Amino acid sequence: VRMLNVSEIFGPTMQGEGTNIGKLCYFVRLSGCDSNCLWCDTNSIKTVFTMPVSKIVLRLKQQAAESHIKHIVITGGNPLLQPNTRKLCQKLLSNHFTVEIETQGTIYMDLPSDVHLNISPKGPSAGNVDTMKTGAHFMKLIESHSHDLKFVLDGGEEDLAFMQGILEIEQHLCSKDNLKRIIIQPVNGMHEVNVTIYRKIIEQAIALNLKENYKSRVRTLTQLHKIAGVE
């Protein structure tokens, strides 16, 4: 039996960030993370239960039958830490769900091509002074699967330099045009952030959008679920 360590399964709710912001969905939060970000809002969720992949899919199918919501966001922790995440994606897709994954990108996984992959590398403002592990796993992930890159910035120079460093790696590797969108969000959602910082982030996005390779791919967003106070 293929098992997964789960922190929580919840919904219906809405996706609060990224390209699918506002989309109604269910969340599957898998437990365990290989990073330790300062502003992590999920490290406090300690509940861990082990559940067969088939049971997770069955539960979501039953809920979707009532709500007609067939979009699933698999998040963490880092969902790619658990090999059976791939099986979960496959089973959900074969049951006509659409699937989105959130990861910081430190672990490679051969995901089904229909999975919408959000990679959110965590930089200096998250306390990752070793500048994310832009190692072999990250490179292989961005080379092999189409993805959005999502950056959470504090408006400072260090985070900006980190983002530019990642984009340079991306540009160097992604001849296959795998990079779909670049999403820039302020830390903590706009409600807690100084408006000056948010303006600075918009300026950074505009400057980035002027570059030939990133034209029309850059979006600035906030974290809507934090403002709305929903999970």
Ligand code: SF4
């Ligand atoms: S990568 Fe995400 S889940 Fe892991 S510590 Fe950082 S913010 Fe938390």
